[in-house]
Amino acid sequence: MRNNVKFILERTGRLVRILLLVFGIMMTFFVLLAFTTLPFWMYHGLGTKNARYDFAPERIIVLGGSGMPSESNLIRCYKAAELGIRYPKASVVIALPKDSAENLYQSAVYGMKKELVLRGIDSSRIQLETNGRNTRSQALAISKLTGTQRPTVLVTSPEHMYRSILTFRKAGMLLLGGEAAFERALDSELSLQQDQLGGRSIPLSGAGDELQLRYQFWNHLKYQLLCYREYAAIAYYRLKDWL
Numbered sequence: 001m002r003n004n005v006k007f008i009l010e011r012t013g014r015l016v017r018i019l020l021l022v023f024g025i026m027m028t029f030f031v032l033l034a035f036t037t038l039p040f041w042m043y044h045g046l047g048t049k050n051a052r053y054d055f056a057p058e059r060i061i062v063l064g065g066s067g068m069p070s071e072s073n074l075i076r077c078y079k080a081a082e083l084g085i086r087y088p089k090a091s092v093v094i095a096l097p098k099d100s101a102e103n104l105y106q107s108a109v110y111g112m113k114k115e116l117v118l119r120g121i122d123s124s125r126i127q128l129e130t131n132g133r134n135t136r137s138q139a140l141a142i143s144k145l146t147g148t149q150r151p152t153v154l155v156t157s158p159e160h161m162y163r164s165i166l167t168f169r170k171a172g173m174l175l176l177g178g179e180a181a182f183e184r185a186l187d188s189e190l191s192l193q194q195d196q197l198g199g200r201s202i203p204l205s206g207a208g209d210e211l212q213l214r215y216q217f218w219n220h221l222k223y224q225l226l227c228y229r230e231y232a233a234i235a236y237y238r239l240k241d242w243l
Contacts, residue, residue, distance in 0.1 A: 033224065034220040035217060035220075039219075039220035039221075039223040039224045039227070040219075040220065042224070043158055043226060043227055046160075046161060047159065047180035047182060048158075049162050050162060050165045050166065050178075051161055051178030052177060053151075053153060055175065056089075056090075056151065057087055057090045057177070058150040058152070059090055059152045059153075060090050060091070060152070061092075061093045061095060061142060061155065061168075062077065062080040062092065062094045062095065063095050063135070064096030064108065064109060066108075067108045068109075068115070069115075072157055072181075073108065073115075076112075076157070077116055077119065078119070078181070080092060080116060080121075081121055083153060083179055084116065084121040084125070090125075091125050091127065092126045093126075093128075093129055093142055093146060094113060094116075094128050095132055095138040095142060096130065097131070097132065097133050109128050109130055113126050127145070127146065129145055135163060135237075136237070139164075139170070139171035139173070142171075143173065148173045148174075149175070151175045152175065152176050153179055154178045154179070155178070155179050155181060156178070158180040158181065158182055159227060160230065161178045161180045162234070163237060163243070164178065165177075167242055170243055
């Protein structure tokens with residue numbers, strides 16, 4: 001009995017060490033990659049690949065991302081309103097789930113509609129799709145609601161665009177393009193010299209003068225998380241034949 005317990009403990013310990021080694025290698029790679037520009041281009045590629053279009057859309061579909069107000073939905077509304085003003089004849093469909101017991105006028109999807117109206121889109125142009133619970137079900141629901149033959153532009157987050165385009169095309173919308181809701185970079189110069197700001201002197205404090213460490217490194221970590229999660233979702237959708 002003692003030998004069996006010892007054997008199990010040894011095997012468990014070996015497995016834990018292997019897992020910790022693999023995890024350490026992955027984290028090292030993850031951190032080192034954040035010092036390069038590759039995470040940005042991964043993120044940019046998901047937002048632009050297969051999204052080009054050369055037609056005037058008759059329909060703009062905004063895929064909601066979270067509650068309202070929220071950073072993800074506000075920036076999508078901003079982009080959708082720009083498109084809606086540029087193409088005044090296009091209808092606008094907002095896709096965001098709403099529970100059946102939830103009051104429509106207090107829901108996030110209605111909050112997105114109000115935001116578009118505030119930004120100059122006439123409410124008569126806006127339709128709501130509240131039944132879809134993921135990108136696939138939203139594509140099917142909107143295809144049934146407004147048809148598949150109208151030239152359409154999708155608005156969603158950059159990391160979600162590639163999968164959205166392929167999912168909606170799979171649902172029958174072949175004349176389709178996308179406008180990813182990228183954030184706009186700040187134009188102001190953010191370089192500084194910390195020794196001119198006073199305060200306590202600490203070791204390596206000069207590293208805080210570097211924009212790479214103050215901003216880009218952390219942004220690139222975030223981009224990697226977004227992209228890896230999305231790559232997993234793309235793989236799942238391919239297995240399900242939804243793309």
